[in-house]
Amino acid sequence: xxxxxxxxxxxxxxxxxxxxxxxxSLDFQATTMFWYRQFPKQSLMLMATSNEGSKATYEQGVxxxxxxxxxxxxxxxxxxxxxxxxxxSSFYICSARDGARxxxxxxxxxxxxxxTVL
Amino acid sequence: xxEVEQDPGPLSVPEGAIVSLNCTYSNxxxxxxxxxxxxxxxxxxxxxxTYSSGNKEDxxxxxxxxxxxxxxxxxxxDSQPSxxxxxxxxxxxxxxxxxxxxxxxxxxx
Numbered sequence: 001x002x003x004x005x006x007x008x009x010x011x012x013x014x015x016x017x018x019x020x021x022x023x024x025s026l027d028f029q030a031t032t033m034f035w036y037r038q039f040p041k042q043s044l045m046l047m048a049t050s051n052e053g054s055k056a057t058y059e060q061g062v063x064x065x066x067x068x069x070x071x072x073x074x075x076x077x078x079x080x081x082x083x084x085x086x087x088x089s090s091f092y093i094c095s096a097r098d099g100a101r102x103x104x105x106x107x108x109x110x111x112x113x114x115x116t117v118l
Numbered sequence: 119x120x121e122v123e124q125d126p127g128p129l130s131v132p133e134g135a136i137v138s139l140n141c142t143y144s145n146x147x148x149x150x151x152x153x154x155x156x157x158x159x160x161x162x163x164x165x166x167x168t169y170s171s172g173n174k175e176d177x178x179x180x181x182x183x184x185x186x187x188x189x190x191x192x193x194x195x196d197s198q199p200s201x202x203x204x205x206x207x208x209x210x211x212x213x214x215x216x217x218x219x220x221x222x223x224x225x226x227x
Contacts, residue, residue, distance in 0.1 A: 004161075034215075041126075043206060043219045044162070093161050106152075107215060109161035 003027055004096050006110035013084055014118055021079045021113045023094030029074040031099030034107060035067075038091040050077055074099070084117040091115075121145050124207055124218030133227050137194040141207035141218045144188065148209040148216075151183050153192045156204045156220065165205075166192060197225045 003026040013019050023033060032051050036044040048064075050056040050071035058064045066088075068080040077096075081088055091114050095107035124141045131137055139153075150169055154162035166181035168174045168190075174181045180193040190209075194201055202225050207218040 006161075041222075043124075043217045046214065049214070091159070095161075106164065106167065109154075109163070111161045112159065114159065 002098060002108045004030075004094065004108045004110040006092075006094055006113050008113060009111060010114045010116075012116045012118065015085055016083055018080055018082045019084055019115060021081075021092055021094075021115075023077045023079070023096070023110050025075045025096045025098075025108070028096075028098045028100065028108075030077070030096035031074065032097040033071055033077040034095045034097075035069060035077075035079050036093045036095065038093060038112075040091075044093060047079075081115065084115070086117045089115055089117045119144060120219075121216050122207060122209060122218040125221055126219055128222040128224055130224045130226060131197055133197060133199060133225055135197050135225070137197050137201070137223060137225075139192040139194075139205050139207075139221050139223070141190050141209075142188055143190075143209060143216075145209075145211070145216070146185075146188070147211040149212060150210040151181070151190050152208045152210075152215070153179075153181055154206040154208060154217075156206060158203075162206055197223075199225050199227050201225050 005024045007022045035047045047062045048056045048058045056069035071077040093112040095109045122143045153166040156162045171185045178195045182191040204220040204222045206220045208215045
């Protein structure tokens, strides 16, 4: 149980285009989803937190107009990188918290999406 | 100073060795402590979770938390080549996770 999927796993796009990444909780309802970015040989950096049905909360330094997050259902959140540039190339990982688990705040991670902007 | 410090390694050990991975932290509000394993180009996988101080054992893995010293450890016994990965510590006061930078472990056959 507690499986999180991401699609696509790898995407290459041209500079200036937009890319959408999907994050799905397959066997539980995710009341909260998180989006992280990870550069090579570095740790995960939280970009934003989204709760189902409400606007995402972005971490300091993350442009909300560039990284659009939608969490329209309890099993799906999307991250859209708008007008992507080469410096946006990174590994994007989502995680989800199971709303039925109240004992602690475990986050279940997706497999990640590698974005390369040419 | 980062909230969570972790030696990046790489740490290279022979197969069968006992591995010790550590993190220190500065935020006394952290109550939940986790260790994740991340293979190259994959998402993190939860290995161990500990609440407050103490030890927890699961198979070849043992997690220790010393809140008085703000120091946590993960021990891997009888290490295998398949344990080669990056190990991330993570901690939380109850909501958001703060990750260490990760330690790259290489177990050589």
